[in-house]
Amino acid sequence: MTAILFLDVDGVLNTHAGWRAGHDGLRSLDPGPVARLNGLCARTGCRVVVSSTWRGGPYRGPDGCRARLRALGVRVRFHRDWRTGRDRSRIRGREIAAWLAAHPEVTAYAIVDDDGDMLPDQMPRLVQTGYELGLEAAHAERLAALLATQRSLASPSCTAASTASPRPSVSRPCSLVSYRLAGSPRRSTRTVLRCVPTITRTTTST
Structure with missing residues (x-):
């Protein structure tokens, strides 16, 4: 391994x-x-x-x-x-x-x-x-x-969708966010990937 x-x-x-x-x-x-x-x-x-x-x-x-x-x-x-x-x-x-x-x-x-x-x-x-x-x-x-734990080989994604309708699907649109680090002698700003979940409900017709 x-x-x-x-x-x-x-x-x-x-x-x-x-x-x-x-x-x-x-x-x-x-x-x-x-x-x-x-x-x-x-x-x-x-x-x-x-x-x-x-x-x-x-x-x-x-x-x-x-x-x-x-x-x-x-x-x-x-x-x-x-x-x-x-x-x-x-x-x-x-x-x-x-x-x-x-x-x-x-x-x-x-x-x-x-x-x-x-x-x-x-x-x-x-x-x-x-x-x-x-x-x-x-x-x-x-x-x-x-x-000591094997990693998943699944492709990384920022979207997680439900496979069973009518459960809600959760999407995580990603954006780059910069913030300032206080008290660090090495670097003052950092850019992070932030994923904010939104929920969309699907309905089925009868």
Whole structure:
């Protein structure tokens, strides 16, 4: 089984608590979350794909993201295609969906991120951390369970329709919404995919 962990860094390994303790994200990361990530990956045998904005820069070499993370104590096995691409919408869920579409051999995956801009079908696979403490023990346990659970191969959709009339059908029209993040040292705005359900009732003639 090929299990993939999509990894954010800020808010997962780079935390407010770590900053206050002197781990500025440049010379060191918060050691507690880093140790929990290393233990999780060793225990599950998963491969890591970086979905964080940290993934920018050279694909290989000492200035690349993987080399930086290793220098900061991250001891995981990266997938050979180790980072997601960039989508013009900047919606992380779309970037992850594109990566998964290119890798149908992946049987299980989990996402660890402090933000929630994922597609609706990805939300059950998301373990959302808080920027204050990052990856905690309970998060690691939930991720381990997800990495051991096969994913559905159904195509992602923002529409869920009832198959039995006259039950109501529920549609989720999606729109891009930007909001401001307060108190974050890394980025101030975020764009998310928001799906607002509307209910349409169908009737049958007699």
